Amino acid sequence: MLKPRSTPTRELVNLDGLWRFALDGGPGPLDTTLEAAVPASYNDLFTDSAIRDHVGWAWYQRQVRVPRGWAGERVVLRVDAATHQGRVYVDDVLVAEHVGGYTPFEADITEHVRAGQEFRLTIGVNNELTGTTIPPGTITVSADGRRRQTYLHDFYNYAGLARSVWLCSRPAVHVEDITIVTAMDGTVEYAVETSQPVPVRVRVLDAGGAEVAAGEGATGTIRIENVTLWRPGAPYLYELVAEIDGDLYPQPFGVRTVEVRGTEFLINGEPFYFTGFGRHEDTPVRGKGHDNAYLVHDFQLMDWIGANSFRTSHYPYAEEVMEFADRHGIVVIDETAAVGLNLAVASGLTGAPPRPTFSPDTFGEATREAHAQAIRELVARDKNHPSVVMWCIANEPASNEEGAREYFEPLVELTRELDPTRPVTYAAVIFATHDNDRIADLFDVLCINRYYGWYVATGDLATAETYLEHDLRGWADRFGKPIMMSEYGADTMPGLHSVWDTPWTEEYQQAYLEMNHRVFDRIEAFVGEHVWNFADFQTSHGIHRVDGNKKGVFTRDRRPKAAAHALRARWRSLADRKPQG
Ligand code: GCB
Numbered sequence: 001m002l003k004p005r006s007t008p009t010r011e012l013v014n015l016d017g018l019w020r021f022a023l024d025g026g027p028g029p030l031d032t033t034l035e036a037a038v039p040a041s042y043n044d045l046f047t048d049s050a051i052r053d054h055v056g057w058a059w060y061q062r063q064v065r066v067p068r069g070w071a072g073e074r075v076v077l078r079v080d081a082a083t084h085q086g087r088v089y090v091d092d093v094l095v096a097e098h099v100g101g102y103t104p105f106e107a108d109i110t111e112h113v114r115a116g117q118e119f120r121l122t123i124g125v126n127n128e129l130t131g132t133t134i135p136p137g138t139i140t141v142s143a144d145g146r147r148r149q150t151y152l153h154d155f156y157n158y159a160g161l162a163r164s165v166w167l168c169s170r171p172a173v174h175v176e177d178i179t180i181v182t183a184m185d186g187t188v189e190y191a192v193e194t195s196q197p198v199p200v201r202v203r204v205l206d207a208g209g210a211e212v213a214a215g216e217g218a219t220g221t222i223r224i225e226n227v228t229l230w231r232p233g234a235p236y237l238y239e240l241v242a243e244i245d246g247d248l249y250p251q252p253f254g255v256r257t258v259e260v261r262g263t264e265f266l267i268n269g270e271p272f273y274f275t276g277f278g279r280h281e282d283t284p285v286r287g288k289g290h291d292n293a294y295l296v297h298d299f300q301l302m303d304w305i306g307a308n309s310f311r312t313s314h315y316p317y318a319e320e321v322m323e324f325a326d327r328h329g330i331v332v333i334d335e336t337a338a339v340g341l342n343l344a345v346a347s348g349l350t351g352a353p354p355r356p357t358f359s360p361d362t363f364g365e366a367t368r369e370a371h372a373q374a375i376r377e378l379v380a381r382d383k384n385h386p387s388v389v390m391w392c393i394a395n396e397p398a399s400n401e402e403g404a405r406e407y408f409e410p411l412v413e414l415t416r417e418l419d420p421t422r423p424v425t426y427a428a429v430i431f432a433t434h435d436n437d438r439i440a441d442l443f444d445v446l447c448i449n450r451y452y453g454w455y456v457a458t459g460d461l462a463t464a465e466t467y468l469e470h471d472l473r474g475w476a477d478r479f480g481k482p483i484m485m486s487e488y489g490a491d492t493m494p495g496l497h498s499v500w501d502t503p504w505t506e507e508y509q510q511a512y513l514e515m516n517h518r519v520f521d522r523i524e525a526f527v528g529e530h531v532w533n534f535a536d537f538q539t540s541h542g543i544h545r546v547d548g549n550k551k552g553v554f555t556r557d558r559r560p561k562a563a564a565h566a567l568r569a570r571w572r573s574l575a576d577r578k579p580q581g
Helices: 292-305 319-328 343-350 365-382 404-418 461-479 506-522 562-577
Strands: 011-014 017-022 035-038 057-065 074-079 085-090 093-099 105-108 118-126 137-141 147-151 165-170 175-182 187-194 201-205 211-216 219-223 238-244 247-253 258-261 264-267 274-278 309-311 331-335 388-395 424-428 446-449 483-487 526-532
Touching: 074 085, 074 093, 093 105, 175 238, 175 247, 187 201, 187 238, 201 219, 211 219, 264 526, 274 331, 274 483, 274 562, 292 319, 292 562, 309 526, 319 331, 365 388, 365 404, 388 404, 404 424, 424 483, 446 461, 461 483, 461 506, 506 526, 506 562
Parallel strands: 274 309, 274 526, 309 331, 331 388, 388 424, 424 446, 446 483, 483 526
Antiparallel strands: 011 165, 017 035, 017 057, 057 118, 074 105, 074 165, 085 093, 085 118, 137 147, 175 187, 187 219, 201 211, 201 238, 238 247, 258 264
């Protein structure tokens, strides 16, 4: 799906700002004095806990004027994200409905609006998570009749319009989609979809705007002579301009290859070692609302600390983030919102024996279809980003349980069909070991999440070191694939100190990371390390959470904990020792 852009044939009106907001509503005029910021999650904007803890539909509304010059154009409404389900009304008419909180959708509203006139735009957003949503969750009704949402993932269920909303014009006959696949010799395979079969021309422009290749036809292969590659840390972007009579769309892309060979992860044929983080879209007040100031600052901090990559744990991030990574040469592992497909994790402290995760009564066909759709929409949105080097189709599923293979095999196949060019992975939970995991052989890279020294062998780093090494070597030996640590971390209260190995102190976080690094450096097939997490983030209430998860190397307001300086020293020196692509 193409990102809305202003081009000589297309115009854009950004609808961000203050919208009327209410929990009760519908397409009619909202009876409310509340206003909500867009983009932002609504939960933390208001002081009313009924809004923060709300389960169900919430309503956003504003007036929108269609620019008077748009007569004769198609008018399209584009919602970058409505978490987790959205319904869009133009005046009283339902024009779009979409499930999936982290991918965009659009509606052609031409028949319902007039150039120069105003209309009432209403967007309903529903935050409910059930057994058939991605991510999944459970809704219960408490004794006093309140509906309550629980879920299996460790981040707050922020909801609302957390990304931009756009009104776009485009010609009736237009470019619908573009897919670009590149090779290191400058070969560019392209496919342009149009709304009707019409002649297509393409031109490739270099970063200075000079034409360096051209071709004709809806699909084809063209070649850039003396190509400049997109490299981690040294990005270079071209633009493929797709043209038909009456429409033009420029699609940025980079020329680079990704390949797994033996135990190596190759970018442009050179071994790449991932340094960086699992992250979250999470800031005070805005919740998951996209914010360009945090975007710039977070990438500055990643650069400062020597991170060359991150994973979009645990859902697709705003497209602005992906484009920024393209422009700044940061490598991305792109993850779906399939987090929490694991009922053993949920049974945790309750003592309840876990039910099987994959079964018709728990996560079955319907869940898998929602999961497949999440994969389709992620690949459709992000396929042209050079920064994206791997798809991660699930975080910590019950890959050790019966039914896991039947559940995942078709999803891996689907991902490969949609994109044969990128490796596919999942992040493995601690219960899944090299002995009992049932799906790792289906994937290209072993991404392992482990917390030895935190959840296991708490405060005992010597024991943790032995466990970790045994565990990782088992995976490396059995599968012979590249292996990386996709999560390791320790909760840390800034300002808490100790001379001993005391969990929660700044010293402990540092010692914990150092212990992990000693082990990584002893394992040959190792291709990377992503610390959990870049910054502290909000979660639901829990006795093991102090105003959220505190495993950040930075605090929620982006101040470094002591471990940040140690990581910086390691990652900066690693850049000289281990190839970074
Ligand atoms: C995990 C999850 C992550 C949690 C983390 C933790 O394994 O993948 O979402 O936040 O552990 O801190 O417990």
